[in-house]
Amino acid sequence: MRPAAPARSREVGRTGLAFSLAVCALAVCALAACGPAGNGGSMAAGGDGAGASSAYTFVPLPADAPARFGFGAQAPDARVAAWDVDVKPDGEGLPPGSGTVADGERVYMTQCVACHGPTGTEGPNDRLVSDAPWDQWPEERAVGNYWPYATTLFDYVSKAMPQLTPGTLSASETYAVIAYILHLNGVLPEDAVMDAETLPAVRMPARDRFVVDDRSGGGEVR
Amino acid sequence: MASNERSGLTRRAWLATTSGVIAAGVLKTQADAVKLMAQEAPAGRAASSMIPGRLVSEVGRRAPAERPRRLLRAEALSSSSRTPLQDLYGIITPADLHFERHHGGIPDIVAEAHELLIHGLVDRPMVFRMADLKRYPAVSRICFVECSGNGGGAYNRDRMPTEITPQALDGLLSTSEWVGVPVSTVLREVGVRRGASWVLAEGGDSAMMSRSVPLEKIMDDALLAYAQNGEAIRPEQGYPLRLLLPGWEGNTQVKWLRRIEITDRPTMTRDETSKYTDPLGDGTARQFSFVMDAKSVITFPSYPYALPDRGWWEIKGLAWTGRGRVTRVEVSTDAGRSWVDAEMQPPVLPKCTVRFRHLWEWDGREAVILSRATDETGYLQPTVQQLWEARGERTSYHHNHQRAWKVAADGAVTFGLGDLV
Numbered sequence: 001m002r003p004a005a006p007a008r009s010r011e012v013g014r015t016g017l018a019f020s021l022a023v024c025a026l027a028v029c030a031l032a033a034c035g036p037a038g039n040g041g042s043m044a045a046g047g048d049g050a051g052a053s054s055a056y057t058f059v060p061l062p063a064d065a066p067a068r069f070g071f072g073a074q075a076p077d078a079r080v081a082a083w084d085v086d087v088k089p090d091g092e093g094l095p096p097g098s099g100t101v102a103d104g105e106r107v108y109m110t111q112c113v114a115c116h117g118p119t120g121t122e123g124p125n126d127r128l129v130s131d132a133p134w135d136q137w138p139e140e141r142a143v144g145n146y147w148p149y150a151t152t153l154f155d156y157v158s159k160a161m162p163q164l165t166p167g168t169l170s171a172s173e174t175y176a177v178i179a180y181i182l183h184l185n186g187v188l189p190e191d192a193v194m195d196a197e198t199l200p201a202v203r204m205p206a207r208d209r210f211v212v213d214d215r216s217g218g219g220e221v222r
Numbered sequence: 223m224a225s226n227e228r229s230g231l232t233r234r235a236w237l238a239t240t241s242g243v244i245a246a247g248v249l250k251t252q253a254d255a256v257k258l259m260a261q262e263a264p265a266g267r268a269a270s271s272m273i274p275g276r277l278v279s280e281v282g283r284r285a286p287a288e289r290p291r292r293l294l295r296a297e298a299l300s301s302s303s304r305t306p307l308q309d310l311y312g313i314i315t316p317a318d319l320h321f322e323r324h325h326g327g328i329p330d331i332v333a334e335a336h337e338l339l340i341h342g343l344v345d346r347p348m349v350f351r352m353a354d355l356k357r358y359p360a361v362s363r364i365c366f367v368e369c370s371g372n373g374g375g376a377y378n379r380d381r382m383p384t385e386i387t388p389q390a391l392d393g394l395l396s397t398s399e400w401v402g403v404p405v406s407t408v409l410r411e412v413g414v415r416r417g418a419s420w421v422l423a424e425g426g427d428s429a430m431m432s433r434s435v436p437l438e439k440i441m442d443d444a445l446l447a448y449a450q451n452g453e454a455i456r457p458e459q460g461y462p463l464r465l466l467l468p469g470w471e472g473n474t475q476v477k478w479l480r481r482i483e484i485t486d487r488p489t490m491t492r493d494e495t496s497k498y499t500d501p502l503g504d505g506t507a508r509q510f511s512f513v514m515d516a517k518s519v520i521t522f523p524s525y526p527y528a529l530p531d532r533g534w535w536e537i538k539g540l541a542w543t544g545r546g547r548v549t550r551v552e553v554s555t556d557a558g559r560s561w562v563d564a565e566m567q568p569p570v571l572p573k574c575t576v577r578f579r580h581l582w583e584w585d586g587r588e589a590v591i592l593s594r595a596t597d598e599t600g601y602l603q604p605t606v607q608q609l610w611e612a613r614g615e616r617t618s619y620h621h622n623h624q625r626a627w628k629v630a631a632d633g634a635v636t637f638g639l640g641d642l643v
Contacts, residue, residue: 141501210499
């Protein structure tokens, strides 16, 4: 595990938390009922109406199946730490380092500008900057008006960007370019510094826009 | 000429046939063909029966005249390609025609060196090689995979297409027999701790494509899939290992799967926040819209086909739902004024496409044909007006509304939804 951000919060947004709790309740019940000889197929139907399907798919493991087959190998701590690179909304997983808006502009102008344009609006790839209202979809869906969590920027940029040389930015360069992008979107002032503590604290304009999927089949079109 | 007439074969037909045979690689040279032409085919014998056929081969190939192809977008750097729905039969998609959607290209992965790490809220973090995973009791499942962006080309009132094929509109849909080990089986090995409620699935591609999935779904019917239609999964589909979540949007079924972290909350990755969320008309956006709702598409007749004459035609298509089984498919040949039940060709499997057909006597007058599916929850595939009303006209993803085709009096078929809205 990378060092967690100091002020770890369990609050993942109303949407995520509510969804988590609902799913958690079901999952815990199911795990408890499952038992060592159980199998996914014996579990309660999900909210997606999946229950009827399991009998078709899953041949339950035989009663004498072992609790553990003994396949696979224990993962060394170092392996887990090296591979566990994602960043959670509360900042868990953010590495040491820091970056300023000014540093980020230098990173952006060398690493990002070709695909995202001089001001983050020109493309040819995804638009990064916008404060347009939501109804102007899709051209205007960008970081400033659509991304609900600033931590997602670190998770995504560190994994997938720059597109042709992913994984080559340092942690501080990543913090910096995120600071710059957030500044272009009017979310951060010019003197902002991003690090493992400040990034999760950024309140994104779209944060409260997201709602849990309320489709559940049946007679109502949602 | 007299002998040719006796044999029922004109010289012209001979020429056409032999050139076809040359194209097929049966004959090496035109000289062979000329030699063959010198012979006379006895009455009742096909030209193909006059020479021995090709020998066996290690890997087969399609008949040269059959050229189903995935459809690429015009851009050189396209990251998706579409299944030729109108060219296929039954429900299984040949693996090399399965639609593609990549977020960082197709990685080259050496299966023997590939490892899956499972860690997080577990008793024992573990790594599994492919040989380990293949040793577990396996299951097979025939189900569809559909990109939730499929069909978005026929949603915008102002940009409703007319000249669009089933492939171009809905080709981000494919069906395969997948084989793998239930994730629930492998999770016994690591021991999931109480309090766990989500998993993060991460790929080994250059985007390290990541999605959060509720543990409930993982325990219900998720597979670690390593085979597709009888062979190892194709590189485009996640070789050597992908997550398979029957009935859920394709993006969640992470390909080139390399890491699973058991968590107590979603990670809020890019592809579950800024992408694959559905902006609604009320200013909110629907998140974690995992399940693919009931949908059907008529694949024949469809653009650019033209019915050559009136009379009996079989309307054919595919229906599917992520919420269990399709229980009914209806077809209308009068622009939705009346509906009749279509035949559903067994098997009708849960979270799988089903082939439907309806025998139709076309009277030669302009007609608009539609289909609509009902699933086992009682959900009826909505009209586009119903989706506009429920989600607004600018939403994205999950465009499962009814499709229409217009058959003109001259038999020409075009996409017909625009005429109905």
